Amino acid sequence: MKRLRVGLGDRSYAILVGQGAARLASRELGDRRGNLAYILADRRLGRQTHALVRALRAAGWKTHVARVTASEAFKDFKRIYPLYGDLLKAGADRHSVLFALGGGVIGDAAGFLAGTYLRGIRWVGVPTTLLAQVDSSVGGKTGVNHALGKNLIGAFHQPTLVACDLDFLKTLPERERLSGLGEMIKYGLIYDRAFYAWLERHWEGILGGESRSLEEAVSRCLKWKARAVAADERDRSGVREVLNFGHTVGHALEAATAYRTFRHGEAIILGMQAATWLSVERGHLDGRTGARIRAFLASLPVPGVPAGIKAQRLLTYVRKDKKAQAGKVRFVLLRDVGKTVLDRGVADSLIVEACNSVL
Numbered sequence: 227m228k229r230l231r232v233g234l235g236d237r238s239y240a241i242l243v244g245q246g247a248a249r250l251a252s253r254e255l256g257d258r259r260g261n262l263a264y265i266l267a268d269r270r271l272g273r274q275t276h277a278l279v280r281a282l283r284a285a286g287w288k289t290h291v292a293r294v295t296a297s298e299a300f301k302d303f304k305r306i307y308p309l310y311g312d313l314l315k316a317g318a319d320r321h322s323v324l325f326a327l328g329g330g331v332i333g334d335a336a337g338f339l340a341g342t343y344l345r346g347i348r349w350v351g352v353p354t355t356l357l358a359q360v361d362s363s364v365g366g367k368t369g370v371n372h373a374l375g376k377n378l379i380g381a382f383h384q385p386t387l388v389a390c391d392l393d394f395l396k397t398l399p400e401r402e403r404l405s406g407l408g409e410m411i412k413y414g415l416i417y418d419r420a421f422y423a424w425l426e427r428h429w430e431g432i433l434g435g436e437s438r439s440l441e442e443a444v445s446r447c448l449k450w451k452a453r454a455v456a457a458d459e460r461d462r463s464g465v466r467e468v469l470n471f472g473h474t475v476g477h478a479l480e481a482a483t484a485y486r487t488f489r490h491g492e493a494i495i496l497g498m499q500a501a502t503w504l505s506v507e508r509g510h511l512d513g514r515t516g517a518r519i520r521a522f523l524a525s526l527p528v529p530g531v532p533a534g535i536k537a538q539r540l541l542t543y544v545r546k547d548k549k550a551q552a553g554k555v556r557f558v559l560l561r562d563v564g565k566t567v568l569d570r571g572v573a574d575s576l577i578v579e580a581c582n583s584v585l
C-alpha cells in the first residue's frame with residue numbers, strides 16, 4: 227500500500243493506493259461511530275459496492291447506498307437534483323460523509339453534491355476507473371455538464387480522502403484501462419522522463435491489469451498530480467495548465483465525434499501525437515525524440531479516426547476550446563521528455579497540419 231498526501235493547509239488529504247485501499251479508508255476517518263456514510267455508486271459495480279458497505283459497517287458507520295447509471299448523461303442537474311432529496315431522507319447531516327464509488331462521472335457529480343448539500347459536507351473518492359484513479363479523483367474539480375458544454379457548472383471542493391483500490395479495477399474493460407494509460411503517458415511526457423521510459427516497457431502489464439505495475443504507475447502519477455494541485459489549487463497560476471498536454475486536439479476529436487468514438491484517454495493519446503508533431507515543427511523538440519514518442523503512441527490500440535472527420539473541422543473545435551485567449555490558442559508543447567513549453571504562436575495552418583498528422 228502506498229500513501230501520498232495533497233498538501234493544501236487545512237484542506238490537505240491523503241491518497242491511498244493499493245489492494246484493499248477501500249477497506250483501509252473505512253477505518254481512516256475519525257469520529258465515525260454511528261455517522262452516516264452515503265455511498266453514491268455506479269450501479270454496474272455490485273461487487274465493489276458490497277465490499278465497501280461491508281468495510282464501512284465493520285468500522286462502525288451507518289450506510290446508505292444510492293445506485294445510479296453512470297453514463298456521461300448523469301452529469302446533469304436534472305439527474306442529480308433528486309439525490310438532494312435522497313440525502314435528506316436518509317438523514318444525512320453535517321457529520322455525514324459522501325462516498326463516490328465509480329469513475330470520473332460519479333466522482334465529479336458526487337463531489338458537487340457534497341460541495342453544495344448543507345453548504346458542503348465531506349466526501350471520499352473511491353475511484354474505480356484507471357482514469358479516475360490517476361486524474362479526476364484528485365484536485366477537487368467537481369461539477370456537471372450544461373447543454374452548451376462539458377463541466378461548465380461546478381465548484382472546487384476537495385475530498386477528505388481518496389482510496390485507489392486496485393482490486394476494484396479487476397472488472398474494468400481493457401479500453402477503459404487504455405484510457406487511463408493515455409493520461410499516465412501524459413504525466414511521463416510532461417514531468418518525468420524515467421517514468422515515461424518505464425511506461426514504454428510496462429504498458430502491457432498495465433493494460434493487462436497487473437497489480438504491481440498498476441500500484442507503481444498509479445502512485446507515480448498521483449505524486450505528480452498532487453504536486454500540481456498543491457501548487458495551483460484553483461488552476462489559476464498556470465501550474466496545472468501543463469496537465470492539458472494533448473488535450474487541445476484531444477478535446478476537438480472527442481467533440482467532433484460527439485463523444486462516441488473515443489474514450490477520453492484514447493483521444494488524448496491522439497492529441498499527444500499531434501502535440502508532439504507540433505513540438506518538433508515549432509522547433510522546441512528534436513526530431514528523433516519526437517519520432518520515437520509518436521511511434522510509441524501510434525503503437526497503442528486506439529480506434530482510428532472516422533473517415534468523415536476533417537482537419538479543418540477539428541480546427542473549429544480547437545478554436546472554441548476554453549484555453550483560447552485573445553484569439554490565440556495556447557498549446558502545451560514538449561521541449562524534451564519531461565519538459566514543457568507554452569506556445570501561443572501556433573498558426574491555424576499548422577494546427578490543421580498537426581490534426582492531419584493523426585487522421
Ligand SMILES: NC(=O)c1ccc[n+]([C@@H]2O[C@H](COP(=O)([O-])OP(=O)(O)OC[C@H]3O[C@@H](n4cnc5c(N)ncnc54)[C@H](O)[C@@H]3O)[C@@H](O)[C@H]2O)c1
Pocket residue numbers: 268270271296297298301328329330331332334354355356357358361362363364365366367368376377394395396397398399402405490
Ligand atoms: N474532475 C476532474 O478533474 C476530471 C478530470 C478528468 C476527467 N473528468 C471527468 O471524468 C469523466 C470520465 O471519467 P471515466 O473515464 O472514469 O468515465 P466513467 O465514470 O463514465 O466510467 C467509464 C465506464 O466504466 C464503467 N466502470 C467504472 N468503473 C468500473 C469498474 N471497476 N469495472 C467495470 N466498469 C467500470 C462505468 O460504468 C462507465 O461505463 C468525464 O465526465 C470527465 O469530464 C474529471
Ligand SMILES: [Zn+2]
Pocket residue numbers: 361409473490494
Ligand atoms: Zn484528461
